[in-house]
Amino acid sequence: MSMHYLAALSAVALGAILLLRSAFKWMNGARTGKDEGRMLPPGSRGLPLLGETLEFFAASPTLELVPFFKRRLERFGPIFRTNIVGEDLIVSLDPELNARVLQQEERGFQIWYPSSFMRVFGDDNIISALGPLHRHIRNLVLRLFGPEALRLVLLRDVQRSARDELRSWLDHPDVEMIFAVTAKKLISHDDAASGGSLWKCFDAWTKGLLSFPLCVPGTAFYKCMQGRKNVMKILKQQLDERRNTAxxxxxxxxxxxxxxxxxxxxxxxxxxxxxxxFLLLFASHETTSMGLTAILKFLTDNPKALQELTEEHEKIVETRVDPDSDITWEEYKSMRFTSHVIHESLRLANIAPVVFRQANQDVYIKGYTIPEGSKIMICPSAAHLNSKVYEDPTAFNPWRWKDTPEPVGGSKDFMAFGGGLRLCVGADFAKLQMAMFIHCLVTKYSWKPISKGTMVFYPGLRFPEGFHIQLLAKA
Structure with missing residues (x-):
């Protein structure tokens, strides 16, 4: 055996040892628990390069806390470390830490999202805007979707659009109503008249939003990025046309x-x-449309809830002089059980599965130190499925809200619309849309499911096979 061969063999062996040591250090680096004498949360970084990304994106066909979070909660507790899509993260399933993070926006913590998310949403979106720019954008949005606009304009517009769309469902069942309403309000775009081109682009985008960020043709993430590219092309074209209009x-x-x-x-x-x-259209397409689909699914599976909901709306119609008149603001505010159904559906659907922030300073909580600069991932579903707050948390039970003050904004126990300074600016608009849709649906129609409508979390909510219903006009 030559000296050259022995040297090469030794080099390969040394390389393999170093590689194994690096892999072991990577996987166990987050388990050491100490950083310059400070106690860090426990956890694991998973596989080299991949981290724990694959398990994070694994499907879960139940309403329980997804396995990724559930397993680590049982092993490490409600605060732990991980690595997802190339980012070292501290995950919080802890209500106290969640509330602290959201309440100290732009002081102890600031907005942050992984680079893969920013590729999807765009570098200049409201999600990443800070300080004066964020406040300016919020005020701009509130001019169209604020309380006064809801009461004086949107209440009428939304219910009339709901009536028209539901009427069309008798021949062509399709849950595109909410997207169409908001598209008209934002950019005067009639997506039905254009063959649903914008909606189709958004549909491709949302299906790959929470997927492994591999931008290769054929992957969900690639289709997501192509969907974004096509939507932005349509928006740019329409903006240019409008600016050039005399x-x-x-x-x-x-x-x-x-x-x-x-x-x-x-x-x-x-x-x-x-x-x-782009982000506002996404919010209407994803949050509200997905929320309505979840409501339909829950009501279909719960005849008792559907019956009480229907009775509430039929009583409103019965007290009117003209049964076909528009809903008044007072009638809308009287829809108590409807509000219970909406909040309970959003609690279980967990449409916004994660929220990200970054620590601006060292944070000390429950014996752990979260170092300055740490990226934090909050999981709202952990709050929504907390058995200490919600009895039998995976059950659809809108009556649980009857003796509980409903959240006006966000809270540590209900985070469907975020919280703090970043509370969704369209939260009240979204709930208004859902209530108007429900009213028009249960007073004029009945329906029967023609597909099972299985709910799956990736960790975001999806209906892989859709949820198809047959709409029937009431006699």
């Missing part, structure tokens, strides 16, 4: 954006404006 008559979000861009020293640029429009 006289603008409509008043929608495009008009507000154009007025902002035409100011001498605008706080927004075109990229921020387009990313904002």
């Amino acid at each position: 006289e603008r008559r409509t008043v929608d979000f495009f008009d507000l954006v154009i007025d902002e861009l035409n100011k001498p020293d605008p706080i927004m640029n075109e990229n921020i404006a387009l990313d904002l429009l």
Whole structure:
């Protein structure tokens, strides 16, 4: 055996040892529990490069806390460390830490999202905006979706659109109503008239939103990025056309954006404006439409809840002089059981599965130190499925809200719309849309399911086979 061969063999062996040591150090680095004398949360970084990403994105066909979080909760407790999509993260399933993170926005903590998420949402979106820019954008959105607009304009617009869309379901059942309403309000876009082109682009985008970030043709993430590219192309084209129009008559979000861009020293640029429009359309497509689908599924499986809900709306109609008149603001605010159904459905659906932040300073909590600069992932479903707060937490039970003050905004026990300074600006609009849809549905129609409608979490909610119903007009 030559000396060259022995040297090569030794080099390979040494390389293998170093590789194994690096892999062992990677996998166990988050288990040591100490950092310069400070006690860090326990955890594991998983496999080299991949971390624990594959398990995080694994499907779970139950309403229970997804296995990724459940296993680590049992092993490490409610605060632990992991590595997902190349990022070292501290995960919080702890209500006290969650509340602290959300309440100290832009002080002890600031907004942060993994680079893979930012590729999907755009670098200039409201999610990453800080300070004055974030407040300015929120105020701009509230001009169209704030309390006054809800009461004076949107209440009427939403219910009339719901009536029209439900009428069309008799021949072509499809849950696109909410997306269509918001698209018209934001950009005066009639997606039905254009063959649903914008909705189809968003559908491809949302299916890959919470998927492994591998941008290779054929993967869900690649389709997601292509969907975003196509949506942005449509929005850019429509924005250019509107800006070049000599006289603008409509008043929608495009008009507000154009007025902002035409100011001498605008706080927004075109990229921020387009990313904002993209995010608002996503919120209407994903959050509200998915929430409504979940409501239909829960009501289909719970005849008692459907019966009480129907009776509430039939009583409203019976007390009117004209049964076909528009819903008044007072009637909307009287829909107590409807509100219970909406909150219970959102609690179980967990449409926003995770929230990210970054620590601006060292945080000391429950014996652990979360070092400055740490990236934190909050899991709202852990709060929503907490058996200490919600009895039999995986059961659909809208009556549980009858003796409990419903959350006006966010709280440590209900985070369907986030919390703190980042509470979803469209939360009240989303609940209004759901209530109007429900009213028009249960007073004029009945339905029967023609598919099982299995709910699966990835960890976000999906209906892999859809949830198809046959709509029937009441006599």
